[in-house]
Amino acid sequence: MHLTELHEALAGTMIETRYQPIVRLADRQPVALEALARLNHPTRGTLLADEFVPQIEDAGLAARLTDLVADLALADMAGPLLSADVLDITLNFPLDVLLVPDALQRLDARRRAAGVAAGQVIIELTESRPVEDLVTLGDVLERLRAAGYRVAIDDVSPAVPRVAELLELPFTSVKLDKAVVRQLPQVPALQDFVARIMDVARARQLSVVAEGVEDVATWRRMLALGVDHAQGFLIAHALPAAAVPIWLEAWRSQPEFG
DSSP states (O other), X not given: OOHHHHHHHHHTTOEEEEEEEEEETTTOOEEEEEEEEEEEETTXXXXXXXXXXXXXXXXXXXXXXXXXHHHHHHHHHHSXXXXXXXXXXXXXXXXXXXXXXXXXXXXXXXXXXXXXXXXXXXXXXXXXXXXXXXXXXXXXXXXXHHTTOEEEEEEESTXXXXXXXXXXXXXXXXXXXXXXXXXXXXXXXXXXXXXXXXXXXXXXXXXXXXXXXXXHHHHHHHHHHTOOEEOSTTTOOOBOGGGHHHHHHHHHHSOOOO
């Protein structure tokens, strides 16, 4: 899209949020919703994040998108559709946005205005570019933790530079990349990688989320590995806020995967 279109999207009502549920593998209990951005383009229809977020980040507009999605998601969490079930909300923060000095203050102001507790918010670091300054990132994470937030590292895979060093930082959870989860049975190197991640997670008391769980076999595999939470199409696609209560009722009425 042209830069003008991007500015128009961020200034108007073209950006919407969808929510993908995250559930606990041990008992199927819903625990969180990940807020995902969608762009309703007047001629191209609804665009997924992969189709517009990289361009927004390249244009230097990531902070505006992050603030907008946070506003929308926090308002929904406090609204009648989502407030009845006390679930956590996961907000995606690119590295460039997270490292801005006033990022925490802006988030705090939005959260307080919506009346959402800090302990209900998980900040998810998206790997849009490699982390070069681990010390500064560690300081930011410490400030977020001290303010009551939890922090996750997204899309963990062997392709992430310095992943072992990143996991030494004060994160509270790790999200396994969906490609790792899907390819795990066929690739021994990925099995070794996930085993190492699980060892680190247990040692550091990090929760582990498997993304891309799309079938019962993958669910069972992640459960056997000791993964804590699952996210993916087996559980639900990304939903508008109005559909979340309907999904919750249907999910809770389903029998366990036998």
